[in-house]
Amino acid sequence: MMFHPAGHPRQKSLPFSVRARDEPRLIGLLPLVPLGLSQCIFTAELMRFDATLPATAHAALSVVSSSFAVRQFLQNGLDPNLYNEDGLTALHQCCIDDYKEIVLLLLEAGADINACDSELWTPLHAAATCGHLRLVQLLIERGANLLAVNSDGNMPYDLCEDDATLDYIETAMADQGITQETIEDARSSVERTMVDDIHRLVKEGVDLNTPLEHRATLLHIAAANGYLEAAELLLEHKANMSAKDDDGWQPLHAAACWGHVQVVELLVAHGADLNGKSVLDETPLDVCADEEVRSKIQELKQKHDAIKKLHDKHKSMLQRRTSSAGSRGSRVKPPSSRYPPCSRERATLQDKPSQQQLLTSRAVGACKNTEAQNNLIGSSRETNRSWDGERGWD
Known part of the structure; x- marks a missing residue:
């Protein structure tokens, strides 16, 4: 992935300011450059300068380092802050390989002492991790940032496992008045x-x-x-x-x-x-x-998978219930569309006699029946009285 944690993507091509065709003698110095350093600042870029350069030249780069060769490249315009696709500069590489003389040359040529690679490691991170005490001393004396934080949130002292080197770093931090509060502020x-x-x-x-x-x-x-x-x-x-x-x-x-x-x-x-x-x-x-x-x-x-499975199960059950309810409902005769439901209810209630009307009607009917019965009884009594009268009234 080209994007790196700090959000500062690194370019893959290495700019190179030395015109090797104009300075063919520089090509002869290649075997004298340390292997790690050459991989960091030269690689295929130098191969482009002279097609006649044998491919085996890189195998010869394991020869003992020569500060003279590096000085010649720097004096002829080599940018000391070149970096590879991982963001490693020549200074990073020399701090890893413990090349103090070349570190001095690079710093004198203007190398950034606090340069960050693609994971925000500075040269001091590299030297501290490797336990290179003399390089740690040099970098701190030249102003390296003791509070530099890499992409994992680590400072140089966090990564140092060599007791002597760690003691020197912590002493330097104390001398600069760095407290725990200062450290936490720097991290955030x-x-x-x-x-x-x-x-x-x-x-x-x-x-x-x-x-x-x-x-x-x-x-x-x-x-x-x-x-x-x-x-x-x-x-x-x-x-x-x-x-x-x-x-x-x-x-x-x-x-x-x-x-x-x-x-x-x-x-x-x-x-x-x-x-x-x-x-x-x-x-x-x-x-x-x-x-x-x-x-x-x-x-x-x-x-997530368990929740999704449970959700899908409930969804399936709901769909089946909805489908079943729909099929039962289709067999029921639809209501009349003449009235809305509430209107139909009111209309139906109006067509039916109320409970009070029924009671009143029954009461009237009962009264009429009583009157008819009384008339009948009265008539019978009159008849009886007449009949009794023939016999003589009681």
Whole structure:
């Protein structure tokens, strides 16, 4: 992937200011340049200067280093800050290989003592990691940044395992008045700057999904560097988690690759695709080398798959119920469209006598029946009285 964690993509071609055709004698100095250094600042670029240069010349570069040869290249215009595709400068390489004399030459020629490679390692990181005490002393004396933070959040003293070298670095930090608070501030300074920039972009109405170099977005950068606060802020403002860079990497790929488990969890919680594929058909799990992060991704994937399976099951059951209810309903005679339901109900109620009307009607009927019965009884009594009268009235 061409995009690196710090968000500063490195160019692959190495600019070279020396005109070797005009200075053919420089070609003869190649075998005297240290192998690692030559790979860092020359490589195929020198081969282009003279087609007659034998391919076996690079095999000869393992000859003992010659500060004279390097001095000649520098005096003839070689840029001391050239870097390869990994961002390594000549100064980085010499600090790895413990070439103090060449380090001095490079610094005198203007080499950047705090140059960062693609993972934000400075020459002091390299020298401290390798335990090269004399180079650590030289770099610190020349002003190397003791608080430089690489892409993993480590300073030079974090990476030093050699006791004597570590003791020197810590003493130098104390002499410069560096405290634990200073260290923590330095670790978070880059992310704070990014957070401030995001707030400014939001205020200015800038699209946070605008592709940068290699089509990486701000969310790619935050994810690659493990900037949790910046990632949260971007997601709050609808940053696109599905955006892909030139290699087809989504932000989740970047977080997984550089082992930032908290950012991985954050992105997945917001719906990032655990099965997203890159141009090379790689998922976030495929590009992750950190065992802890791999375990977390697998755990999240299992939970995601279980939830999806349960969701699909409920969805299927709901569809069957809906289909069944629809088929039963089709056999029921549809209601009349003459009235709306409430109107039909009112109309039906109006056609029926109320309970009170029924009671009144029954009461009237009962009264009439009583009157008729009384008339009949009265008539019978009159008849009886007449009949009795013939016998003599009682």
